[in-house]
Amino acid sequence: MAVLRAVDLHKRYGAGDSAVDAVRGVGLELAAGEFVAVVGPSGCGKSTLLHLCGGMDRPTAGTVVVDGVDLAGLDDEALTALRRERVGFVFQFFNLLPTLTLAENVALPLLLAGVSSHGALERARAWAGRVGLGHRLGHYPARVSGGELQRAALARALVHEPALVIADEPTGNLDSENGQRVLELLRSLNRETGVAVLLATHDPLLASAADRRIPMRDGAEVREPAADLLSAVAVKT
Ligand SMILES: Nc1ncnc2c1ncn2[C@@H]1O[C@H](COP(=O)(O)OP(=O)(O)OP(=O)(O)O)[C@@H](O)[C@H]1O
Ligand SMILES: [Mg+2]
Numbered sequence: 001m002a003v004l005r006a007v008d009l010h011k012r013y014g015a016g017d018s019a020v021d022a023v024r025g026v027g028l029e030l031a032a033g034e035f036v037a038v039v040g041p042s043g044c045g046k047s048t049l050l051h052l053c054g055g056m057d058r059p060t061a062g063t064v065v066v067d068g069v070d071l072a073g074l075d076d077e078a079l080t081a082l083r084r085e086r087v088g089f090v091f092q093f094f095n096l097l098p099t100l101t102l103a104e105n106v107a108l109p110l111l112l113a114g115v116s117s118h119g120a121l122e123r124a125r126a127w128a129g130r131v132g133l134g135h136r137l138g139h140y141p142a143r144v145s146g147g148e149l150q151r152a153a154l155a156r157a158l159v160h161e162p163a164l165v166i167a168d169e170p171t172g173n174l175d176s177e178n179g180q181r182v183l184e185l186l187r188s189l190n191r192e193t194g195v196a197v198l199l200a201t202h203d204p205l206l207a208s209a210a211d212r213r214i215p216m217r218d219g220a221e222v223r224e225p226a227a228d229l230l231s232a233v234a235v236k237t
Contacts, residue, residue, distance in 0.1 A: 001068055003163045003196040004030040004053055005095075010049050011219075015152035022048040023059070030164070030196040035187065037207045040216035046200035047168050049216070053198055054166040055083045067163040076152040088157030090167035090193070096141040096232045101127055103137040111162040127155040130155050131185055131225045147178030149188035151185060158189055165190075167199035171206055216232055 009129045011023040022045045026223045030036055038046045051057040055071050066174075067086045071079060079098055089095075090111070096105045107124035111117060128137055131151040134146055150170060157165050170186065171179035183206050201207055213220050 001200070002029045003026070003032050003034075003064070003067055004172065005063075005065040006049075006053055007063040009049065009052055009064065010060045011045075011052060011057070012060045021219055023052065025062075026214075026216070026219075026221050027062075028214055028221075029055075029117070030038040030198055032163070032174075032196055033190065033194040035190050035197045036199070036212045036214060037210035038198065038214045038216060039202070039207045040222075042162065042202075043155060044216045045219040046216060048219075050166050050198060050200055051133055052167050054076060054087050054089060054164070055079050056089075069208065072074065075210065085160065086107060086163045088160070088162040088165040090150070090153050090157045090165065090170045092169035092200075094146070094153050094173075096149055096152060097209050098157070101138050101140055102133060102144065102148075105152055106155045106159055113160055124155070125160055127159045128152065130189075131155045131166070145178070146174050147181060150174060150178070150182045154182065155188065165195050165199075167196045167197060169200055169202065171203050178202065180205065182184050 006028050008025065009023050009026045010021070013020045013022055026049055028171060040046060052059045055064070055066060066082065069082055074082060100108070103121055103124050106128055107120040110120035111124060125137055128134055131153055131154055133148060133155070136148055141149055167186065171182050174182060186197065187209055189195070199206070207213055
């Protein structure tokens with residue numbers, strides 16, 4: 001069963017003359033363990049598509065099925081619950097809560113799911129160790145580096161063992177060294193846990209590390225420039 005299936009998704013923001021068709025008829029499917037990159041120029045609809053696929057926003061038309069559940073059949077409360085249980089999110093600007101320590105931030109999805117604070121913090125500490133932050137557990141977000149923040153965000157996205165991780169420009173606010181480290185970590189966690197990852201990126205390195213790319217332009221999927229094909233032709237001639 002696909003972890004994520006989106007069929008003919010459309011998203012229109014606004015109405016009348018100011019309407020923007022941010023996503024126009026995109027379909028995609030992710031199997032467990034797949035790592036897929038949505039790529040394309042600024043404004044082409046990557047974030048909108050990710051929001052629809054992660055249940056953060058509802059499509060104007062089309063179907064999203066996450067882990068076997070059709071999101072259209074869920075009211076807002078049930079959608080929030082599904083998002084909390086089955087999806088993990090990583091954002092460009094990390095989105096950690098400034099008043100919580102890194103360990104508490106990582107524990108948050110478990111606390112929201114009703115896990116006891118003792119159990120949640122224990123699992124959060126283990127995850128923080130896994131992303132190389134065992135020595136930063138008690139630090140507040142303002143006191144750590146961008147790379148450390150994003151590694152904490154990766155732990156937070158995975159701590160509740162979701163089926164799907166949605167990552168919007170996860171390296172977009174990092175220097176190349178930290179971006180590379182976050183990329184390698186996300187890739188290895190994807191391989192170790194079998195979580196499916198759908199990410200949006202401008203970063204060619206990140207895009208090339210994906211199993212598959214979904215190139216977008218003006219809200220729609222376009223055919224990928226056939227780099228493989230071109231190099232195959234170059235070898236032959
Ligand atoms: N809440 C909104 N209301 C109105 N228009 C929006 C809204 N969010 C996005 N848009 C518009 O929808 C289009 C797609 O935006 P989106 O943020 O999905 O693009 P993107 O590919 O993620 O861009 P970037 O690479 O800059 O992050 C853009 O034209 C944008 O201006
Ligand atoms: Mg975006």
